[in-house]
Amino acid sequence: MTTETELTAADLRLLAEAGGMAPSLHNSQPWHFRPTPDLRGLEVHADLSRAVPAADPDGRALHISIGAAVFNLRVAAAHLGREAVVQLLPNGAGTQPRAVLGLSAPLRTPQPFGADLYPAIPRRHSSRHPFTNRDVPEALVADLITAARDEGVTLTVLEEHGMRRVLALTSEAEARIAADVTREAETHRWLRLEPSCDGIPLAALGSHDRDAHLPMRGFAGHPPRHTTPAARFEALPQIATLTTHFDGQSDWLRTGQALERVWLLATVHGLRASVLHQAVEIPDTRWRLRDPAEGPAHVQLVLRLGYGPPGAASPRRPVSQVLDLPEG
Numbered sequence: 001m002t003t004e005t006e007l008t009a010a011d012l013r014l015l016a017e018a019g020g021m022a023p024s025l026h027n028s029q030p031w032h033f034r035p036t037p038d039l040r041g042l043e044v045h046a047d048l049s050r051a052v053p054a055a056d057p058d059g060r061a062l063h064i065s066i067g068a069a070v071f072n073l074r075v076a077a078a079h080l081g082r083e084a085v086v087q088l089l090p091n092g093a094g095t096q097p098r099a100v101l102g103l104s105a106p107l108r109t110p111q112p113f114g115a116d117l118y119p120a121i122p123r124r125h126s127s128r129h130p131f132t133n134r135d136v137p138e139a140l141v142a143d144l145i146t147a148a149r150d151e152g153v154t155l156t157v158l159e160e161h162g163m164r165r166v167l168a169l170t171s172e173a174e175a176r177i178a179a180d181v182t183r184e185a186e187t188h189r190w191l192r193l194e195p196s197c198d199g200i201p202l203a204a205l206g207s208h209d210r211d212a213h214l215p216m217r218g219f220a221g222h223p224p225r226h227t228t229p230a231a232r233f234e235a236l237p238q239i240a241t242l243t244t245h246f247d248g249q250s251d252w253l254r255t256g257q258a259l260e261r262v263w264l265l266a267t268v269h270g271l272r273a274s275v276l277h278q279a280v281e282i283p284d285t286r287w288r289l290r291d292p293a294e295g296p297a298h299v300q301l302v303l304r305l306g307y308g309p310p311g312a313a314s315p316r317r318p319v320s321q322v323l324d325l326p327e328g
């Protein structure tokens, strides 16, 4: 076990590989990792050349993606026997780095996340396949809620009426996004850069019940490679939201950490997930996503959960492109 020692090149590579496997909007991977000058920690910078400004003008999704990478770094640090002491936005909002992890102390508790999440990092994939109609067991839902809460974020698995409301708003947003030429051009640019996004089913897919229409992210104008018959999708999708009390960059970074913590725990239990982001990309549909009964809350992300095929691995930038290795 490593104690009070500098990070080696091998440690840095392992950390950067884990961080780089996080989910991100359009697989944009908008992060860059840099060891601290004393080599006892790691800075996480936003790579603004990989921002997605039409879909994400405020950088909310960018920060969520970076937050997910930060969580993977925490899991990888635990795997190396190091305690991760995380500071978000150490120099204030809008400045670099977006997070810094102090990694010099030995791990205090052997299983800081309640389960060994490290093997789940490369196994977690977005699954946009049809799921079965099997419900997520209540005990697992409770564990996922606790995992999000430990990151300061609320996970709510919606009842049927909430699910229908959120899917209707997602469909509305999907249609509005498809009609927006600037967004479509941006999406197509990412499709060319990151062909992994091609794996996203392109047609809007529906379930057995037209009201519970399941609007998987579509890319209008691109003929679908694989269309999945609507009838094969689950009848009542299990939809969850991640919400926060406030709506600043640190809340977005926390949401990303919660997203990845929930997703890795789900992966450990064979539960699949995908993100339905359309409705949070448009201010008025995002506002209408809020459940007024829940009190003030900002919806950061909509997740679809269920049992089915795991989803395919999508490509990542090589470590050499996301990590500054110290010279020598």
Ligand SMILES: Cc1cc2nc3c(=O)[nH]c(=O)nc-3n(C[C@H](O)[C@H](O)[C@H](O)COP(=O)(O)O)c2cc1C
Pocket: 021, 022, 023, 024, 025, 026, 027, 061, 062, 064, 065, 068, 124, 125, 126, 127, 128, 196, 197, 200, 217, 274, 275, 276, 277, 278, 311, 312, 313, 314
């Ligand atoms: C903020 C955010 C928004 C996302 N939005 C969508 C979406 O609307 N539809 C979708 O299918 N996937 C969405 N994703 C998932 C990414 O497309 C996915 O993480 C990326 O392509 C990498 O693939 P992987 O999750 O299988 O590693 C989103 C991910 C993040 C972090």
